[in-house]
Amino acid sequence: MSIAARSLARECKTGALMGTDLTGRERVLRRWIIALAALAGVMLILVMAVVLYWLRFVLPTEPDPFTRGPWVAAVSSTSARIAWEVAPEQPVEIRATTPTGRTITSRDGRLRGLAPGTRYGWVAGTAGTARAFGSVTTPPVRAGAPVRFIILGDYGVGGEDQYAVARVSAAQGPAFTVSTGDNVYLAAAPVLFDQTIFRPMRPLLAQGPLLGVVGDHDTLWKGGAPLADLFGWPGGGDRSVQRYGRLAFITLGVDGDASDLPFLRRALAATADAEARWVIIHRPPDPGNPVLPVVRAAGAAAVLSGHNHRYERRTVDGVLCLTVGTGGAPRSDGEEFTPESADAVVSIAEFGSLRADYAAGAIEYAFIDAAGAVLDRFRTPAAR
DSSP, X not given: OOHHHHHHHHHHHHHHHTTTTSOHHHHHHHHHHHHHHHHHHHHHHHHHHHHHHXXXXXXXXXXXXXXXXXXXXXXXXXXXXXXXXXXXXXXXXXXXXXXXXXXXXXXXXXXXXXXXXXXXXXXXXXXXXXXXXXXXXXXXXXXXXXXXXXXXOSOTTOSHHHHHXXXXXXHTOOSEEEEOSOOSSSOOOGGGHIIIIITTTHHHHTTSOEEEOOXXXXXXXXXXXXXXXXXXXXXXXXXXXXXXXXXXXXXXXXXXXXXXXXXXXXXXXXXXXXXXEEEEOSSOOOTTOXXXXXXXXXXXXXXXXOSSSSEEEXXXXXXXXXXXXXXXXXXXXXXXXXXXXXTEEXXXXXXXXXXXXXXXXXXXXXXXXTTXXXXXXXXXXXOO
C-alpha cells in the first residue's frame, strides 16, 4: 500500500472514531447516554453518602448497657425497688411517671412516695438516654380492690416457647407473677440465670416482682438458695409467706407432707387478715395428702403447683388444685413427662400461663396459651 493510501486509511479510521460518520440523531443519543451515565454516578455517590451518614449519626450504635434487668424486685403500697446490673459501671436513673403527670426520680432504684393501688410507668436511663422501661403497680389498700397476676412454672430453659409465654403474660399487664417452681433447667446455677430467666422473662419481670417457690430442679444447686436470695424469697424458697397487699401466698417447697403441717397452720393463722390465700407446692398433691384437709379448713382459694408440664384444673379432697407447669420447659410427645391426671376436670398440654383476676372476694382464672388464645376460663370464690 502506498504512503498516500495508508494516510487516507488513517484519516478514515480517525474520522470514524471521532464520530464524523455519525448522523445528527446518533450524536444527540450519544450525548444523552453520556449524561445519564454521569447522573447515575452522581446519584450513586449521593446514596452512599446518605447511607454512611445514617449509619454514623442516626442509627443507635451503643450496645444495651444492662447486662441483667432492670426488673421490679419489690413493691409495697407506697414504694417499689427496681434492680439491675450494668456494664461498664455507670450511674443509672429511674424515672417513674404518675397518672397525674408528676415525675418521681431515683438513682438507687427505690421509688418512694407512691400511691396505693396505682400503676406507674418507669424508664431506666444512662447518660441522659432511656435504655429500658417497665411499669410497677402498688398494692391497693381498699378492700376488694381488683388485682391481676400471672401464674406459671417449669419455664427456665431459654427457648422460644418460654419467650412466647413471657410475651403473652406481659401483655396481660399483671401486677406481679407467681412461680410454681422449676425456674431453671437443669439446675439453678447462677451462671444460667441470665439465659434462662432474665433474658426470656425481661418484659414480664419489668412489670412486677416474682413471688414463688423452688422446684426439684432448682434445689439441685445449693438447695435453690442462690435463686431464692436473688428474688428475695424467704425461707430459701421453701417454707415462706409472701404477700402482695391483701393477697397472701404460703409456700411449702417441692413437696407438701406431714412435716409441713406445723408451719402451714402458723402461716394460715398469720394470714387470717388476707382477702385471699393460696398455698404453693411444686409437685401437685395427690388424694390423701395430709396438707389438703388443713388447706380446706382454712378456706384457702387454691393449691398452685407445677412439675407436671401441663395445665390442669382438679378438685382433690375438696380443694381446688391448679397445675401450671407450662411455662416453656420441654414436653414429651407422650405421657412420660406430661401425664394427664385421672381426676382432672381440664387437662391441656400446651405452653401458656394462668391469669388470675381478684376482685370483691372472687377470682376469675384464664389459661392463655403461647399464641394468646384463652383455652380455659372459670370463676371461684376467694375464700372457699
